[in-house]
Amino acid sequence: MEAKMTKKVKYLILGAGPSGLSLATRLQQLGETSFLVLEKENEAGGLCRSKEVDGSSLDIGGGHFLDVRKKNIVDYLFDFLPAHEWNQFDRISKIRINKSEIDYPYEANIWQLSIDNQIRHLVSIMNSGSNRGEAVPRHFKEWITWKLGDVIAKDYMLPYNLKMFSGIDLNELGTSWLYKLPNVSFEEILRSCLNKEPYGHLPAHAQFYYPKQYGYGEVFKRMGNFIGNKLVLNASVKTINVDTRTVNNEIQAEKIITTIPWQEIMDNKSIPNNIKNNIVQLKYTSVDIAYQPQTSETDSFWTYFPDKNLPYHRVLYRHNFIEGARGYWEEINSNRLTTKHDVINHNKYAYPINTRQKPEVIKNILTWAKSKSIIGLGRWGEWIHMNSDVAVEKGLSLAESLVSN
Numbered sequence: 001m002e003a004k005m006t007k008k009v010k011y012l013i014l015g016a017g018p019s020g021l022s023l024a025t026r027l028q029q030l031g032e033t034s035f036l037v038l039e040k041e042n043e044a045g046g047l048c049r050s051k052e053v054d055g056s057s058l059d060i061g062g063g064h065f066l067d068v069r070k071k072n073i074v075d076y077l078f079d080f081l082p083a084h085e086w087n088q089f090d091r092i093s094k095i096r097i098n099k100s101e102i103d104y105p106y107e108a109n110i111w112q113l114s115i116d117n118q119i120r121h122l123v124s125i126m127n128s129g130s131n132r133g134e135a136v137p138r139h140f141k142e143w144i145t146w147k148l149g150d151v152i153a154k155d156y157m158l159p160y161n162l163k164m165f166s167g168i169d170l171n172e173l174g175t176s177w178l179y180k181l182p183n184v185s186f187e188e189i190l191r192s193c194l195n196k197e198p199y200g201h202l203p204a205h206a207q208f209y210y211p212k213q214y215g216y217g218e219v220f221k222r223m224g225n226f227i228g229n230k231l232v233l234n235a236s237v238k239t240i241n242v243d244t245r246t247v248n249n250e251i252q253a254e255k256i257i258t259t260i261p262w263q264e265i266m267d268n269k270s271i272p273n274n275i276k277n278n279i280v281q282l283k284y285t286s287v288d289i290a291y292q293p294q295t296s297e298t299d300s301f302w303t304y305f306p307d308k309n310l311p312y313h314r315v316l317y318r319h320n321f322i323e324g325a326r327g328y329w330e331e332i333n334s335n336r337l338t339t340k341h342d343v344i345n346h347n348k349y350a351y352p353i354n355t356r357q358k359p360e361v362i363k364n365i366l367t368w369a370k371s372k373s374i375i376g377l378g379r380w381g382e383w384i385h386m387n388s389d390v391a392v393e394k395g396l397s398l399a400e401s402l403v404s405n
Helices: 018-029 071-078 115-126 140-148 150-164 176-180 186-195 217-230 273-280 358-371 388-404
Strands: 007-014 035-038 050-053 056-059 086-090 093-097 100-103 207-211 251-258 284-292 302-304 314-316 328-333 343-352 374-376
Touching (some): 007 018, 018 035, 056 284, 115 150, 358 374
Parallel strands (some): 007 251
Antiparallel strands (some): 050 056, 093 100
């Protein structure tokens, strides 16, 4: 029997999500043709995939939007889905809390609450550890209270994170990733309440683009089309030999770039036990997407729900950003799912969790991988929660680096 020939490529990219597709399309634009992309699903896009539900597009990996701030990334994506096929929006998102609804971000809009509630928040913020100069706590729950005060912690941040990361003790979370939370100034919030206007910096996606006629996944579908037969769909990674960089006994690469969760390759014999032990320590959440056909009376694009009695943590009202659509979808941590929900898609890997041990664990994995000419890229390869524009940026940057070396 004739032995099966091994296909050889310079770069083998695992996963056709935003980072993998951006790497691949940019490599092709730069004249590099010796690469392949393997994707286990039957279409490109990763967590940014969309499909038609009830006559309109729905983002089955959760809500994703194109932030306007990174002009180079916007322009790059517009090469695949032109500017005239997008609408631009000013963000409207809300938080439903204690039977009230205020604009996001919470700390900037306390002035929208009742007077009694404003006073309650102001006293709490004034007495917070960060405003009193107390030492920074090491554990997540104490850190949140220290930073934001006990009222915001109790009413919003802790219950919301309990829902998002259901199944994990919040004190297993690290605090190094919380640098994004703004400083909460008693003086500025008091001034905000007196002037009845928000304060502080605008949040991510303060302005964003979303396709007029499609879901967000359309741009990534077109990126997949751009690389043609260099994208191989329905191609799971069944085996990997990290010493020879051979995948599925069929494709051998000079470098492997993985954008898929490390758990998807950890069972292969060529991966040493100490690295497997590190991979096991990487935690993640699973999220289910459930569709509701009724149209809600709201101008919000999406709303956050910290109420522990509701299974979902976020609801996206697609009729407010997709032309001609109706209904909304709920994002539900899979541990909180009930039989009452009409689940459109189960996302086993939705969010990487920043546990206290994660920085050291992922460093160990990436250092070992580099020694084998394997590069981790994007949300799962680097185990960092990042929005799609950041994932695209990382893919483009890596392509430039690979071609220039």
